Amino acid sequence: xxxxxxxxxxxxxxxxxxxxxxxTYSNSASQSFFWYRQDCRKEPKLLxxxxxxxxxxxxxxxxxxxxxxxxxxxxxxxxxxxxxTYLCVVNDAGGTSYGKLTFGQGTILTVHP
Amino acid sequence: DTGVSQxxxxxxxxxxxxxxxxxxxxxxxxRLYWYRQTLGQGPExxxxxxxxxxxxxxxxxxxxxxxxxxxxxxxxxEIQRTEQGDSAMYLCASTKGRYEQYFGPGTRLxxx
Numbered sequence: 001x002x003x004x005x006x007x008x009x010x011x012x013x014x015x016x017x018x019x020x021x022x023x024t025y026s027n028s029a030s031q032s033f034f035w036y037r038q039d040c041r042k043e044p045k046l047l048x049x050x051x052x053x054x055x056x057x058x059x060x061x062x063x064x065x066x067x068x069x070x071x072x073x074x075x076x077x078x079x080x081x082x083x084x085t086y087l088c089v090v091n092d093a094g095g096t097s098y099g100k101l102t103f104g105q106g107t108i109l110t111v112h113p
Numbered sequence: 114d115t116g117v118s119q120x121x122x123x124x125x126x127x128x129x130x131x132x133x134x135x136x137x138x139x140x141x142x143x144r145l146y147w148y149r150q151t152l153g154q155g156p157e158x159x160x161x162x163x164x165x166x167x168x169x170x171x172x173x174x175x176x177x178x179x180x181x182x183x184x185x186x187x188x189x190x191e192i193q194r195t196e197q198g199d200s201a202m203y204l205c206a207s208t209k210g211r212y213e214q215y216f217g218p219g220t221r222l223x224x225x
Contacts (some may be wrong), residue, residue: 032178034213043204043216044156087155097168100146101206101214103155 001024002083006088006104017078021107023071023088030102032091033064035064035073037084038106044087078111083107117217119205124172125223126195133191134220138207145188146214147180148204149173156204162188195224 004086005021013019025033040060048055050062050071061074066095118137126132136147143164148156159178161169164185174180177195182188192199202221206214 034225041221043218045216046213047212089155098142098161099208099214100158100161100164100169101148101156102158105153107153 002104003027003103004090006107008105008107010108010110013078013109015078015080015111015113016040017111018074019078019109019111020075021071021073021086021088023073025069025088025102026072026088027090027102027108028066028069028091030069030090030092032042033071034091035060035062035071035100036087036089036103036106038087039084044103047086075109078109080111080113083109083111115153117205117207117215119217121220122218123221123223125225128195128197128224130195131193132195132222133189134203134225136189136190136205136207136217136221138155138187138205139209140186141187142207142209142215144208145182145222146208147188148206148215149203150202150219151200159190159203163195192222195222197224201225 035047036044037047038044050064054063061075063072085106091103120135145162146160150156162182177193180190202219204219207216208214
């Protein structure tokens with residue numbers, strides 16, 4: 001079983017649509033959670049951190065359910081510029097793991113006119 | 114540009130050759146990570162430095178791979194006797210804290 005699992009998609013949605021991505025992680029001791037965005041042939045960039053209380057940044061809402069080991073990202077009112085790969089990321093910052101990031105395989109989103 | 118830089122951006126080499134990549138982290142960042150990303154997959158952790166000390170290595174890092182960070186600033190990743198399976202994007206990331214990591218643009222390696 002992979003440490004971080006995502007539906008690879010691809011998701012093809014029209015502009016203005018709402019789209020949700022899900023992710024599960026296997027290490028119950030994981031401490032920090034993120035969504036990164038990666039454009040084609042570019043480096044990953046932090047989109048947002050994910051907290052148990054849920055957090056929102058404009059059109060983006062992230063949720064964490066520690067009991068179910070489940071992370072989600074909701075994008076409302078999709079824009080063409082949202083087209084990218086979205087990476088679910090876990091940081092096992094406790095113990096001796098030294099903060100390495102464990103990535104899911106990514107979910108490809110294409111927003112079309 | 115004050116971000117993470119990597120050199121070269123692209124490298125094409127023949128199987129069996131040695132290659133070396135360089136990463137220059139953000140100047141005040143003491144933690145430096147190397148990751149490898151193949152097509153259709155997320156990045157995978159290779160190794161971690163805190164200042165000049167290499168504190169963690171992945172099982173992915175075979176004995177053909179070696180990494181250094183001699184003065185706690187830039188880092189190098191060397192692959193000896195390259196194989197076609199080494200073809201990937203090699204990403205470097207740095208951080209000052211324990212959470213957000215800033216990635217460089219990567220070095221894309223193609224082994225022919």
